[in-house]
Amino acid sequence: MIYLDNAATTLRKPECVVKAVTEALTTLGNASRGAHGSSLDSNRVIYKARSRAAALFNSKRPEQTVFTNNSTEALNIAISGTIGEGDHVITTELEHNSVLRPLYRLEKERQVKLSIIKADKKGCVEYEDFERAIRPETRAIVCTHGSNLTGNLLDIKRIGETAERHGLLFILDASQTGGSIGIDMEESKVSILCFTGHKSLMGPQGTGGLCIRGDIDVRPFKTGGTGVQSYLKEQPREYPTRLEAGTLNGHGIAGLLAAMEFIDETGISKIHEHEIKLMRLFYDRVKDIPSVRVYGDFSPKERCPIVTLNIGDLDSAVVADELSFNYDIAVRAGAHCAPLMHKALGTESRGAVRFSFGYYNTVEECEIAADAVKDIAERSE
Numbered sequence: 001m002i003y004l005d006n007a008a009t010t011l012r013k014p015e016c017v018v019k020a021v022t023e024a025l026t027t028l029g030n031a032s033r034g035a036h037g038s039s040l041d042s043n044r045v046i047y048k049a050r051s052r053a054a055a056l057f058n059s060k061r062p063e064q065t066v067f068t069n070n071s072t073e074a075l076n077i078a079i080s081g082t083i084g085e086g087d088h089v090i091t092t093e094l095e096h097n098s099v100l101r102p103l104y105r106l107e108k109e110r111q112v113k114l115s116i117i118k119a120d121k122k123g124c125v126e127y128e129d130f131e132r133a134i135r136p137e138t139r140a141i142v143c144t145h146g147s148n149l150t151g152n153l154l155d156i157k158r159i160g161e162t163a164e165r166h167g168l169l170f171i172l173d174a175s176q177t178g179g180s181i182g183i184d185m186e187e188s189k190v191s192i193l194c195f196t197g198h199k200s201l202m203g204p205q206g207t208g209g210l211c212i213r214g215d216i217d218v219r220p221f222k223t224g225g226t227g228v229q230s231y232l233k234e235q236p237r238e239y240p241t242r243l244e245a246g247t248l249n250g251h252g253i254a255g256l257l258a259a260m261e262f263i264d265e266t267g268i269s270k271i272h273e274h275e276i277k278l279m280r281l282f283y284d285r286v287k288d289i290p291s292v293r294v295y296g297d298f299s300p301k302e303r304c305p306i307v308t309l310n311i312g313d314l315d316s317a318v319v320a321d322e323l324s325f326n327y328d329i330a331v332r333a334g335a336h337c338a339p340l341m342h343k344a345l346g347t348e349s350r351g352a353v354r355f356s357f358g359y360y361n362t363v364e365e366c367e368i369a370a371d372a373v374k375d376i377a378e379r380s381e
């Protein structure tokens with residue numbers, strides 16, 4: 001199979017990740033739940049992973065890196081833990097439902113007001129719109145770094161600068177970029193960065209987290225056992241236990257640690273350059289095929305390694321099925337949990353076909369996939 005659905009999850013993981021998870025399954029005890037060797041080993045692995053994740057995003061306080069099951073959970077914690085009754089929040093049409101739904105929920109439950117920055121037909125925003133949307137009661141800007149549909153990046157340095165100048169929280173969804181594009185929380189003034197472990201970080205599913213910059217009071221989303229301060233009736237105040245109730249996914253975190261070590265050793269820019277080379281190669285081969293329509297803005301040098309397209313009038317699911325059954329190529333059709341982005345692109349009814357490239361894909365695979373698109377396009381005319 002040619003796997004081109006890396007934006008959903010990376011299928012092939014570095015060997016060291018497989019080894020680390022396998023070893024952890026038979027050696028790690030429950031972190032912070034004992035003083036015996038296997039529990040302490042689990043603590044050490046989790047501590048190392050915290051420090052690595054903090055370093056990856058230049059977060060100065062490793063203890064404020066909190067592990068979750070994925071970025072959806074991290075975003076729920078960040079959004080519901082900081083935004084209160086009557087606050088105003090700015091977000092964008094590029095967002096995934098893991099940003100939109102927690103915000104819609106607060107609209108109902110806490111009378112939160114939303115301003116949703118519009119995207120044009122290429123999926124780009126006007127940065128002045130962020131500034132224009134700010135009101136006295138604005139509490140936060142919540143947005144993605146990279147669109148999971150078009151692959152367009154948002155200029156987070158510019159958004160962070162706006163947020164900082166107006167004293168707003170900047171909550172960043174780094175699901176599509178963490179591990180593949182360098183992010184510096186200090187430089188981009190990110191208040192809370194949410195990441196998922198199983199996409200470009202190349203770790204196991206069931207891992208993710210959030211990094212909190214500075215003195216931000218994030219209210220706990222869930223409460224429960226922490227292994228420490230057990231006689232307190234409420235969740236301990238200190239990070240990370242404040243936001244980590246229940247046994248952590250130590251086995252998965254061991255794999256995530258190995259993945260982050262692999263990324264550091266290989267070099268994040270080397271990984272990104274390879275992915276971008278494949279994405280450009282594929283894009284150059286499909287963009288001029290009559291009846292193929294590619295979405296997104298390919299003019300900036302920096303973007304996510306994603307090419308999303310439609311062929312003639314074909315439904316995206318029909319194209320994805322054909323690619324799967326006749327060419328053994330795995331892609332993602334449909335709505336990609338990004339309803340407002342599809343509306344902005346005019347692809348609401350039939351969705352779009354997303355090809356997303358990863359570190360383990362090859363030039364040959366991309367050529368075969370581009371030829372398959374050409375074949376289907378010619379046959380559909």
Ligand SMILES: Cc1ncc(COP(=O)(O)O)c(C=O)c1O
Binds near residue numbers: 007008070073197208
């Ligand atoms: C931009 C973006 N945000 C959030 C998510 C949610 O990630 P997870 O399912 O790992 O929580 C995704 C996953 O597709 C995504 O692409």
